[in-house]
Amino acid sequence: MVMISAIILSGGNARRMGGEKPFRKLNNNYLIENVANVLIEMNIPFTIVFKHLNNLYYEDIKKQHYMFKKYHQTITWDIINDKGPIVGILSGMRILDTEWIITLPCDMPLINKSSINNLLNYIPIADSEKYDCIIPKHKNGYIEPLFSIYKKSSIKILTELVKKIIIEENKSLPIRRFIDELNPLYIPVDEIDPTKKTFVNVNTQDDLKTIKYKNKEKNYLNKK
Ligand SMILES: Nc1nc2c(ncn2[C@@H]2O[C@H](COP(=O)(O)OP(=O)(O)OP(=O)(O)O)[C@@H](O)[C@H]2O)c(=O)[nH]1
Numbered sequence: 001m002v003m004i005s006a007i008i009l010s011g012g013n014a015r016r017m018g019g020e021k022p023f024r025k026l027n028n029n030y031l032i033e034n035v036a037n038v039l040i041e042m043n044i045p046f047t048i049v050f051k052h053l054n055n056l057y058y059e060d061i062k063k064q065h066y067m068f069k070k071y072h073q074t075i076t077w078d079i080i081n082d083k084g085p086i087v088g089i090l091s092g093m094r095i096l097d098t099e100w101i102i103t104l105p106c107d108m109p110l111i112n113k114s115s116i117n118n119l120l121n122y123i124p125i126a127d128s129e130k131y132d133c134i135i136p137k138h139k140n141g142y143i144e145p146l147f148s149i150y151k152k153s154s155i156k157i158l159t160e161l162v163k164k165i166i167i168e169e170n171k172s173l174p175i176r177r178f179i180d181e182l183n184p185l186y187i188p189v190d191e192i193d194p195t196k197k198t199f200v201n202v203n204t205q206d207d208l209k210t211i212k213y214k215n216k217e218k219n220y221l222n223k224k
Contacts, residue, residue, distance in 0.1 A: 003099060004120065006044050007092030008035050009085050009146060010106040011051035011078050016203045022050070022106040023063050024208055030063070031202065032106040036071055038113055044102070047074040047095055049088040052081035083166050085146055086175050090162055093155045100126075105146040107202045109211060115198040119149060122187055126151075131185035136192050136199070144189070144199055145175045150182075157181045 010032055014021040022032035029037075032048070039046045050056075050064055056077075068075050079091045089103055100123055104111060122134045132151040136144040158178055165173045189196055202208050 005096045005098040006046035006102045008048045009088045034109040049092045052078040110197040115193040118192045136189045137186040
């Protein structure tokens with residue numbers, strides 16, 4: 001059986017939201033809990049990667065502690081401050097020990113069991129054909145590197161890139177640059193979720209309201 005674990009990316013500044021993405025409320029849950037609940041249901045161990053410790057306030061620690069007490073899963077923090085999800089991935093990979101690691105952003109509340117399973121189903125092919133990441137791709141070429149699977153061994157390449165580009169050259173490191181160094185297996189998004197709802201992400205207060213509204217509408221229709 002292939003052993004996998006997950007990273008829930010929960011750092012960043014959420015400038016478009018006005019701060020605090022993981023702990024925005026959606027249907028009585030924190031946004032991050034939607035993803036955590038799916039992983040628990042699927043028995044996939046995970047680590048949550050929050051922003052760098054330098055940026056933590058007492059309120060953050062209280063909420064992070066709530067997550068730890070509720071899920072009994074690892075919590076960790078970005079090893080470099082404010083350098084985007086690529087550092088979140090590296091920070092999570094460092095403490096996970098499975099051969100394959102799935103990354104999930106906390107801001108995609110419609111991620112579900114089926115879309116994760118559909119992605120995981122490609123691991124045997126990736127293993128036998130020596131791919132080192134599995135990445136959903138839209139028809140227009142846009143990729144979903146934060147809802148993807150990476151081989152733990154790719155941490156070597158990532159560490160080198162982070163050292164060279166972020167630390168030595170003091171530049172930003174786009175995730176695309178990391179993927180260019182790997183051998184990716186691209187999967188059409190329709191194979192992962194034909195409705196594409198999984199890939200809806202929440203960036204603004206309006207996005208949050210729209211999702212809340214759609215959910216209410218769905219519940220209402222279901223009751224009728
Ligand atoms: N650990 C970690 N996660 C991050 C970081 N930046 C973004 N993320 C996560 O990656 C996902 C996508 O984030 P973005 O929407 O690109 O960035 P954001 O900071 O959340 O929002 P904006 O500031 O509005 O762009 C979300 O789940 C974020 O929580 C980071 O520096 N560290």
